[in-house]
Amino acid sequence: MTRYLGLWLRFLHIFVTCTLACLGYLWRRAWAGRLGPEQVELLRGEALARLLQKLGATFIKFGQILSTRPDLLGPGFIEPLARLQDAVPPAPFPAVRRVLDDEVGADKERELIAEIDETPVAAASVAQVHRARLRTGRVVALKVQRPDAQRQIERDLSILSFWARLLDRFETVRMLSLPGAVERFGEALHGQLDFCREAENNRRFAKSFAEVENVGVPALIDELCTRRVLCMEFVDGVKATEPEKVGGDRAKLARLGGEAVLKMIFTDGFVHADLHPGNIILTPDDRVVLIDLGMVSEIPSDLLRPWVETFVALSQQNGAECARLFYIYAPTVSGTDYRAFERDVVGFLGGLYDKKLGEVEVSRAVSGMMNILRRHRVQIDPSFTVVNIALLVAEGLGKQLDPSIDLVPLAMPYLSQAMLTAPPGRAPFREVPSAPRD
Known part of the structure; x- marks a missing residue:
């Protein structure tokens, strides 16, 4: 009896808190005046983050996990949710x-x-x-x-x-x-x-x-x-949340962090699934130590080759191939217009990259692709989002330690080795629709 009473009291608390949060959002929205779509999304994301923070630790963790799905939620939601502190x-x-x-x-x-x-x-x-x-x-x-x-x-x-x-x-x-x-x-x-x-x-x-x-x-x-x-x-050291306090060889630490992430993804297929700067310690003797290893993600062996092919297509500015791979391996595509999706991918990658391969910025490529996937309702395998977050953390931390670091040249040996050793990829969910005749 006590258990059910506690459950219903908690349910009532959540209901009242959610109601007050909705009223608070409506009040802020009314006073904000005319806003663009991106500003409205950010206002909603901040309201959701405040609500989850008030509801407590379990809901905070749920928000943190939602923040790792940029293929489902826009940047206006992702940024406030990623700042939630457990x-x-x-x-x-x-x-x-x-x-x-x-x-x-x-x-x-x-x-x-x-x-x-x-x-x-x-x-x-x-x-x-x-x-x-x-x-x-x-x-x-x-x-x-x-x-x-x-x-x-x-x-x-x-x-x-x-x-x-x-x-x-x-x-x-x-x-x-x-x-x-x-x-x-x-x-x-x-x-x-x-x-x-x-x-x-x-x-x-x-x-x-x-x-x-x-x-x-x-x-x-x-x-x-x-x-x-x-x-x-x-482990004595500085958490990567405070890179300005890092001494020692900063360029070396940036390279080590990047290579550690690339090894997890493309060599081991076993990835730290809660990888953020707070779970990385940089020591005075130039070591990178990963902590809080309770959440991990294993990349299915039959998905490794398709993901490697996708990253190669991304790095080589091959928008058509990149769109094709995302589309055929997506578990669901809800009414996606493939030709429109392909045009957006080709246009985005064409406008993003410089002529030189070494000047590709991985974080912009990954974030931009997640936005296109979400907009066209192409829902990818969850393991891919864990890979994306790991790459974003690696590049973000690396740039703070060494602005000249470039993940793409670092990744090439890992991608090449994975292409040689990865098992055959799984069968695609679908084929690309034929181009309409003129």
Whole structure:
């Protein structure tokens, strides 16, 4: 009974908050006067971001995931959603200690851990991180799941699923595939609740980067890793959110970051799915360390070759081939006029590139293509959006560290190797329609 009462009270809170947010948006829209389409979209995006921030951590994470789908949402939505911060007040340390005792065992904890800083260095919706020192003297980061995380996430997912099914009845919203998005979001969050999965991801990345100079992930302390506790080396350095504080060889760090992303995509097919500057640490000895590895995306092996061919077409300014590949491998194309789609792709790439291949700007190419795909209702495989976000982060961070860096020359060896080793691509969903006769 208490569970259902809590669920309905939360539902009522969400309903009232959404209603007030809609009224607030209408008031701002009325006072804004005449606006262009892009300004109206930005106003709506900012209103949605404010709403999700008020609704709390689960909804903030949902907004962050929506921000990785530029093929579905315009820039006016993407930019405000990408700025959402999953930061919440920390749980009291006695509650954190109880989780540690339940998971690790009080005796083992005292045997291995000399001291724990009671003030967390980071606190989010699923877990918080404490600095600690082992009996050996090694400084580590203890990631401990919040005591109430499971209950809160289950409750909010139930409500999100209800709203998604309700909104999916409207034609204007249906293309967003909200029920499916909520289902995938729930799977991702449940995965984040099991730290054994994150530990396995960590080991897989560690193996992948074992032979790569100065790129890696924090080393795990296996004796202190459980389903709700993760212990790893504490990495001293600067988060990539503050590139101006980075010392050392900035050009080298920019190159290492770019090559790490290219390797994940085109060599391993195993990509950090929550890659943003806050999850990249740049160390004083010129290392790039990836953290927060709970969310990953595996590129289907039969999609690797089509995506490589698409990136090659993009880099070579081959608009016709690029349009064809996007179109035939898109799971859905809702009433797309292929010839109009092709003209837009050819025109966009023709106006974007300089004659020299080395002057291609990857971020503009990817962002522009996502806008065209969304406008023509060409819905691509979700794994491709993870690849796009990773490339955008790599180039954005690289340009801040070294304005002269160019991802295209860096990518060519990876693309060439992938073309040689990738398995045959999957069968296309459709063929390009024949050109109308004069």
